[in-house]
Amino acid sequence: MNSAPKPESATSEVLLSISDVQKYYPIREGALQRVAGHVRAVDGVSFDIRRGETVGLVGESGCGKTTLGRVVSGLTDATGGAVHYNLDGTLSQIDHLQDLQARQFRRNCQMVFQDSFASLNPRHLVLDIVGRPLRVYNEASSGDLVERVVELLEQVGLGRQHLYRYPHQFSGGQRQRISIARALALNPEIIVLDEPTSALDVSVQAQILNLLNDLQAERNLAYLFVTHDLSVVRHMADRLVVMYLGKVCEAGETQSIFAAPHHPYTRALMAAKPDLDDDRAGENVKGLDGIVPDPARPPQGCRFHTRCEMATPVCGWEVDDVVRWLEDEPGMFEHLSGVERQSEFNAELAFDSEEAAAKLSMAIRSESVPAAMKSALKRLKLDGHKVDIEFEAVDEVQLTARDGGRLASCVLDPDEVAAKSQ
Amino acid sequence: MLDATQASENVASVRDLKVHFQSKRGVVHAVDGVSFDIQDGETLGLVGETGCGKSVTGRSFLRLLPVPPGILAGGAVSFRPHGPCTACEGAGCEACAKTGRRASGDQPVDLLSISLQDMRRIRGDRIAMIFQDPGKALNPTLTIGAQMSEVFLQHRTAELLDRAGLPPDTAGAVRRFAAQEPRFGDGLILKFPPKRGQRAKLQVALNQMVTEALAETQVPNPAKLMDRFPHELSGGMRQRVMIAQALACNPDLLIADEPTTALDVTVEARILELIRALQQRRKTSVLYISHDLSLVRRICDRVAVMYAGRIVEIGTTEDVFANPRHPYTRGLMAAVPTAGTARGKLAAIRGTVPELVDPPLECRFAGRCPYETATCRQNDPSLQPVSGGHSVACFIDHPTGSQDAPSFDRVTE
Numbered sequence: 001m002n003s004a005p006k007p008e009s010a011t012s013e014v015l016l017s018i019s020d021v022q023k024y025y026p027i028r029e030g031a032l033q034r035v036a037g038h039v040r041a042v043d044g045v046s047f048d049i050r051r052g053e054t055v056g057l058v059g060e061s062g063c064g065k066t067t068l069g070r071v072v073s074g075l076t077d078a079t080g081g082a083v084h085y086n087l088d089g090t091l092s093q094i095d096h097l098q099d100l101q102a103r104q105f106r107r108n109c110q111m112v113f114q115d116s117f118a119s120l121n122p123r124h125l126v127l128d129i130v131g132r133p134l135r136v137y138n139e140a141s142s143g144d145l146v147e148r149v150v151e152l153l154e155q156v157g158l159g160r161q162h163l164y165r166y167p168h169q170f171s172g173g174q175r176q177r178i179s180i181a182r183a184l185a186l187n188p189e190i191i192v193l194d195e196p197t198s199a200l201d202v203s204v205q206a207q208i209l210n211l212l213n214d215l216q217a218e219r220n221l222a223y224l225f226v227t228h229d230l231s232v233v234r235h236m237a238d239r240l241v242v243m244y245l246g247k248v249c250e251a252g253e254t255q256s257i258f259a260a261p262h263h264p265y266t267r268a269l270m271a272a273k274p275d276l277d278d279d280r281a282g283e284n285v286k287g288l289d290g291i292v293p294d295p296a297r298p299p300q301g302c303r304f305h306t307r308c309e310m311a312t313p314v315c316g317w318e319v320d321d322v323v324r325w326l327e328d329e330p331g332m333f334e335h336l337s338g339v340e341r342q343s344e345f346n347a348e349l350a351f352d353s354e355e356a357a358a359k360l361s362m363a364i365r366s367e368s369v370p371a372a373m374k375s376a377l378k379r380l381k382l383d384g385h386k387v388d389i390e391f392e393a394v395d396e397v398q399l400t401a402r403d404g405g406r407l408a409s410c411v412l413d414p415d416e417v418a419a420k421s422q
Numbered sequence: 423m424l425d426a427t428q429a430s431e432n433v434a435s436v437r438d439l440k441v442h443f444q445s446k447r448g449v450v451h452a453v454d455g456v457s458f459d460i461q462d463g464e465t466l467g468l469v470g471e472t473g474c475g476k477s478v479t480g481r482s483f484l485r486l487l488p489v490p491p492g493i494l495a496g497g498a499v500s501f502r503p504h505g506p507c508t509a510c511e512g513a514g515c516e517a518c519a520k521t522g523r524r525a526s527g528d529q530p531v532d533l534l535s536i537s538l539q540d541m542r543r544i545r546g547d548r549i550a551m552i553f554q555d556p557g558k559a560l561n562p563t564l565t566i567g568a569q570m571s572e573v574f575l576q577h578r579t580a581e582l583l584d585r586a587g588l589p590p591d592t593a594g595a596v597r598r599f600a601a602q603e604p605r606f607g608d609g610l611i612l613k614f615p616p617k618r619g620q621r622a623k624l625q626v627a628l629n630q631m632v633t634e635a636l637a638e639t640q641v642p643n644p645a646k647l648m649d650r651f652p653h654e655l656s657g658g659m660r661q662r663v664m665i666a667q668a669l670a671c672n673p674d675l676l677i678a679d680e681p682t683t684a685l686d687v688t689v690e691a692r693i694l695e696l697i698r699a700l701q702q703r704r705k706t707s708v709l710y711i712s713h714d715l716s717l718v719r720r721i722c723d724r725v726a727v728m729y730a731g732r733i734v735e736i737g738t739t740e741d742v743f744a745n746p747r748h749p750y751t752r753g754l755m756a757a758v759p760t761a762g763t764a765r766g767k768l769a770a771i772r773g774t775v776p777e778l779v780d781p782p783l784e785c786r787f788a789g790r791c792p793y794e795t796a797t798c799r800q801n802d803p804s805l806q807p808v809s810g811g812h813s814v815a816c817f818i819d820h821p822t823g824s825q826d827a828p829s830f831d832r833v834t835e
Contacts, residue, residue: 060686061657171774172472201471201713206757206770213766228686235759235768258761272691276716276758285720287691291656328642 015190015222016049016072016109017091020081023067027296039296041067043246044081047239049190051086054216054223056237056254058230058269062292064246066194069226073111073192085109107137110183114195116175120167126153126178127163133185152181156211173204177211184215190222197232209236230273234258242266245295245303248399252406260418262408265304267421293324300344302397302411305372310420314411316394317376319347325369332356332363345391354385361387432502433675433707434483435459435530439497441478444490448779452478454731455497457805460675463705465698467722467739469712469754473775475731476711480677483533483709484545500530503548504674547577550668554680556660560652566663567648570632573670575602578631585627588620596620635670636663639696658689662696669700676701679711694721715754719743724811727751730786731778733805737812747814749791785817793818 022045024038042064049055057065070076072083074094084091085105097105113119120129130149134140140148150160156177167175176196183191193212197205209232215221225236233240233254240257242250242265250263261267271286290307293299299306301316306324308315319341326333335356341347351357361382363369379390399409410417441453453475460466468476481487483499533541533549553559561569574582579601583592595611598604599621612621629648636644639662652660661681668676678697682690698721701708712718718725719739726736727748735748746752756769773790785791785798795817803815 060688173774202715202754202757203471203771204774206759206768207772209759210766210768210770217766230687231759234761235763235765268688272687274716274720275760276719276755285691285695287693287695288688289692291658327646330643330645333643333646 013051013086014048014091015051015086016224017084017086018048018068018072018081019046019084020044021046021068021071021078021083022080023064023071023076024079037296040246040298041295042071042078043298045241045243045246045248046081047241047248047251049222049224051189051222052216052220053238054225054236056233056240057224057226057243058228058233058240059243060228060269060292062245062295063243064295065226065228065243068243069111069192069194069224072224073109074106075111103137107133107186108189109192110186110188110190111192111194112176112179112183112196114198116172116179116199117167119179120175122167125164125166126158129167129178130181130185133182137186139186148185149181152185153178155184155215156181157207171204172200173207176200176208180208180211180215184219187219188221190224192224192226194226195228196225198227198229205232212236230269231275242269245292245298247298247303247409248407249304249410250406250408251399252402252404252408256404256406260414262402262406262414262417263304263410264308264310264412264417264421267417268307268309271421293320300396301394302409310412310417311370311372312411313372313376313392314394315372315376316397317373317391318344319349319389319391320344321373322349322364322389325373326360329363329368332360343393345393347389349387349389351385351387357382357385357387364389431462432459433462433504434499434501436479437498437500439479439482439499440495441475441482441487442493442495444493445779447777449493451731451778451781453482454778454781456728456731456733457497458726458733458736460707460709461724463707464723465701465708465710465721467710467712467718467725468728469715469718469725470728471713471754471775474728476728477679479728480551480679480709480711483549483675483677484551485533485541486551494534497534499533501533501544501549501675502530503544543577546573546668546673547671548673549675549677550671550673551677551679552661552664552668552681555684556657556664557652557684559664560660562652564651565648566636566650566652566655567629567632570635570648570663570667570670571628572602573667574628574631575600577671582624582627582631585630586620586623588623592620596624600624631670635666638669638700639663639666641666656689657685658693661685661689661693665693665696665700669704669706672704673706676706676708677711678708680713682717683712683714690717697721715743715758727754730776730781732786732815734787734815735813736805737809741809741812747808747812747819748787748816749793749818750787753790753792785815787816 021042023042024040026035027037027039028034029036045068047055057068059065071078077095082093085094087101087104092101094105127146127149130152131145134145134148149163153159153162158174158177170178197208200208216223225233227233237254240252240254241248242263244265250257250261250266257266261270268286268288274285288307293306297320299316299320300318305311305315306321319339323339326336335351335353336349337352338350339347340350349360361380364380376391378392379388381388397409397411399407402408402414437457439453439456443450443452456479468479470476478487580590582600583590595608595617598608599612611617632648633644636647641647641659641662682693685693710718710722722739724737725739725742726733727750729750735742735751742751746755753769753771757771759768771790776786783802784800785803788794788798791798797817803817805813805815806820807813808819
């Protein structure tokens, strides 16, 4: 796989560099647990994080954003590609680090998890939880430790009175503050924030977001902010990476993406959640049809074409699209007996009766299928109870550079996307 | 509140509802004197933070609260079921907006005091509920078709027999099957002729009814969906099944308890569209419980803001969002990050929701309120009207005897 281009990053020092990272999870089947395929959770993602900046990583559930966060922080190893971290001026690959260097990376890259209840040990006191990193790294011991922990707690808006309590004695917002205090203990350079506020109420979310901003300004921290909430990410992030089904579909400066999204998916995400002070709230709110396709068999071409309302014939229509469409048609899927693939774009659909096969070949020529899919069709041959279908073969849509350091992976250019969404 | 002429059009009215919970530390006043009306055909939004009692209020309509530790400490939830429209005898006319039903002159029933049998007749039939997490609310061991059937077997026995072409006075095992009251040995009786044919007819009618109900929620290929188990469906699809199940019997009141919180934004938009469309077509009243202000603004006619077991502000959506009077409502709205907010300058409400164990006689928001005065610590404000249909529980608009009222710029742009 050729690596996708990266957003430009010349202005300031690169702290962490993600290049073409892939993370596949094997699907095991049968008594012998043979590997039958792979779920492509993250499938070739590249971007840089600079010192002191916040990069927002957004997408729907199941798009691989959390997995990527875990790869970045070294909690899971990447299947392919590499994450490089800036250790004393040189970029080193994090899974090749040894001894001291590995320790240095781990203390500089911390993580805050979504569920503060699950990520704090219920049997440990706050003193133990926040003081543990200090002890592991021999930063402080006994008497000194308590003072250091108090200092950290005060930074996140808690105090000495909270030292000897258990996590269950705190509210959700306070627990998240404890998680942040723990992450700050070793004075890291980057914190991976995995949906830190999604379990919190808006008023508490505002407190936590303000706290994160203050800490960033104070310590020149870099954040990788993983979230599905666009209003939060617009507030927090300098740059934005939008993921869909394991791939980046758009990246660039937050402000410019919000001003003019270049990818239909970004546009759909924004349209689905209008602002509170948007006067047009209630009108023009559009969702997306269908579900995220199976990441074990991602669609060809552009991965979003199955749900895209402005899909074109060159977006990568394939046999799976026909099968998916058949599934939702009453009285046809039941008659489908087999699919014999020559390639992703060419297959023979076998039905159990000639009638059903004829019905399909009629239906595909009719108005009931998406127009773009119909025009992408190269060959449709009815042969008894079999239908031979061939689509135009299309390469995977690559992330391409656009104006202003933006990246987007759409076959349409931004003006066309804007025009079509009117 | 509302005058007498309007009161007759209320589907439900809650009066001074108090639900407490017994805990180790004392009695928690989860809902403490809540009063509001749900008008016929409207969508009322109930917003507030976690732990302010909005879900408990919603659940008390159907008495779905665990008692004990729950204590129904007082108040009433009166519900006025719809009857057939008197003008057109259920055929659908202008007066009843083509639904064939309208609020009848029947005496309202108090949902908190009726017997459990009566409650069971109302649950799922006249009042239905959509829960937050469709993954947990659906039974994982039953197919979608089987659990959808239960609604019809429970509440639509007569219609089912009619569709199957069986006489309405059918008795014995077949009737017991249609009414979901199986007895020992019924399974065997229904397996052999002559009852076997009748059972098959019932099943066909039942499947037809379920398919129709599912088709209402725009699921693709409902017939195929019926044989699926909940875990095979996506979150959005599960929520559609929940909605189909809730609306199957055409209820008069739908209680939606954060139905889209577990869903992605793109799916959420679709589900809201669906609820809105079905609600407008059937003129069902909806109590929409949510913590998301932008969402409530989008779909609700009126909004009630809850805080610490009380309603602090209620009014039409336009009034409340254009001119929020309660400092808590203002705080909630300011805390949502928007395009114009400077980084790190979000207006957070300081502190946290107070514990509701034996609350003192003072404004519940005192301590977090930026406009607080001495009065707020000594008196408990009650909900008072400020303009037509807009009421606020705050001394800002209704200073107490001491005239020691806090003040803020009343009208926001």
